[in-house]
Amino acid sequence: MRELGADQLDDLARGAGILGTGGGGDPYIGKLLAREAILAHGPVTVLDIDEVPHDATVVPVSGMGAPTVLLEKLPAGTEELTALRALEAVLGRRATHIVPIEIGGVNSMIPIAVAAQTGLPLVDGDAMGRAFPEAQMVLPTLIGVSTTPMAIADDKGNTLVIDAVSNRWSERIARAACVEMGCQVSSADTVLRGDQLRDGLVPATLTLAEELGRAVRLARAGHRDPVEAATRLLGGTRLLTGKVVDVERRTTGGFARGRARLEGQDGVLELSFQNEHLLAVRDGEIVATTPDLICVLDTDTGEPVTTETMRYGLRVTVIAAPCDPRWTTPEGLVLAGPRYFGYDCDHVPLPKEASRRE
Template sequence: MQLDRQGLADLALGAAFLGSGGGGDPYYALLLAEAEFDRHGPFEVIGLDDLADDALVVPVGWIGAPTVSVEKLPNGREAVDGLRRLEEIMGRRIDAVIPIEIGGSNGLAPLFAAARLGIPVLDCDGMGRAFPESQMAIFNIRGLSACPSILTTACGALSLIETDDNLMHERLARALSVAVGGIAHLTEYPLIGRQARDHAIHGTVTAARDVGAAIRQARESGQDPFAAMFAALAATGLYPHAGVLFDGKIADIERETRGGFSVGRVRFESFDGASRMELEFQNENLIARRDGQVVAMVPDILTVMDRETAESITTERLKYGQRVKVVGAAAPAILREAGALEFVGPRAFGFAQDYVPIEEIDAWLKP
């Protein structure tokens, strides 16, 4: 598959939804990707079956608080600098890159590095959505090491992280990102081709592009973009259940940047004032309660969207008075396994309850 300018815009639109409110707004990443497209032409995206067993594959993405990324822009070289240094450490050329998470800005993060290095992007990622912490990647859940890892910044600083404890890797990388201004680029979980094929979540780049294309095409033809998006999500095979959980306006928002994260809660009211919803977030939206009852929880996807355009609104861009729909979607099955829920389920975020799939809470989501 090749991504042209339209494909990039569709990917950004779909990745914004899959970010569950996080991963960073893809606007600036799209600008950088479009600039590389103008220089180098379409981006090459290949399937995992086209990858050699011994190929070197590297996930990339940004770490930090999305609220900071709105004001502290990248220089465009962070990923390239990190990948070049990793090549020096490992003594070989990198053969392909992938997004550490398909959500938000990080869904596009590998593109400009791939263009500059002349290598493809693989049609997969490490989370199937966005999560706030590095150890929440499927590669850690499957027992792979995050290191050697390279953290780079817009000012040109570079840090090598080496530890055999992936939780410690997250803590070190988070502390470094705070020290350099709240946002940094991270190259992590270097893989060989066989590991990528066995453990990465397949087809997510294509899925994000297709979801974005469905929204765009529906808007262009005057159709319902939400219905088109739900059909596209189901067609991916990764996100089989989706629907609108709330329709109303933002009545209140609490948000702060703390410990390298954007954390807070947002409250919604229906237009007739009869119903309310509350979302809690840590970069990403984590749990939704409608009139006091939980209706969806992590790892399932929760995204706030403009109710007219189906444009996703990341947590750092939520504002009082926005007229929105809160949309829920089932997470990929791999994230619902017992071993994965230890890292990405509600208890991993401090909520005192076990995970219940969104389609069991909201049975009407089932086809």
């Protein structure tokens, strides 16, 4: 058990931005929400997975939509709590713990805000170990836990509660509604019992995000290479250092989809994304694929660059890092591997040196 205060948010947001693999929504906006909630309600209690009682009702609360929309259409700040209360109403019981559904971007910050607002403890972990674009892409799907009931709330005060026959159907229905509601909504879904956390979460990812953000900051302050510090901590590998020369981006079907082209001394790298980076092709060869992490960092500062803020001329370094091993099982790859997203290729394992530091 530890306390999470406002002064830790900068590191955490930076690290979560990197783990968000280009997606998960702008962590800056999430940081403002979390900071305001902590300043108003006090610091948040963070628990390790092992500290959560087996009969706990652990509720992930998150934002859903296209990060491109989040940039221009700020949350009202009340949606998360509305979604949580709507979920509790159908559950017939209150949440006892809050947890991030993904450790990427704004969705690592929103649960902090909700934990502060409700006074509930926050669980150190998340259901992906990164960010993914679709709601069924969570470890709970792999262990048969339903993402529904799923409660969704928008900035206008509309709510809906979905009960679906599969986690894929809940995503489809929620996404369609989300687009109509303005492409940026809050969701409370994928309720976990305390004894499901070990199989349903990647542990200690809030801690990892904070360490990652701190490592980048300290490297920068010590005039060391911040990208190198992040790469080492993630057990990753450097794919390319260069310049963004082209970005093609469109917000369709409730996602920010597109491609980016980077040129460096070592060659040309093409990234494809759907909210998150999904495929990296260097000089025509596939060098990294989802579900591994493909992260874009500012070469000078080590700050994460999200897909919606990527633009011509940015000097960036792209790194790849191994995902949680449950994602590269056959079932994990069916759920979030390259073929699911329509890429005609198998998952390409990262080079041996790329394995996360333990």
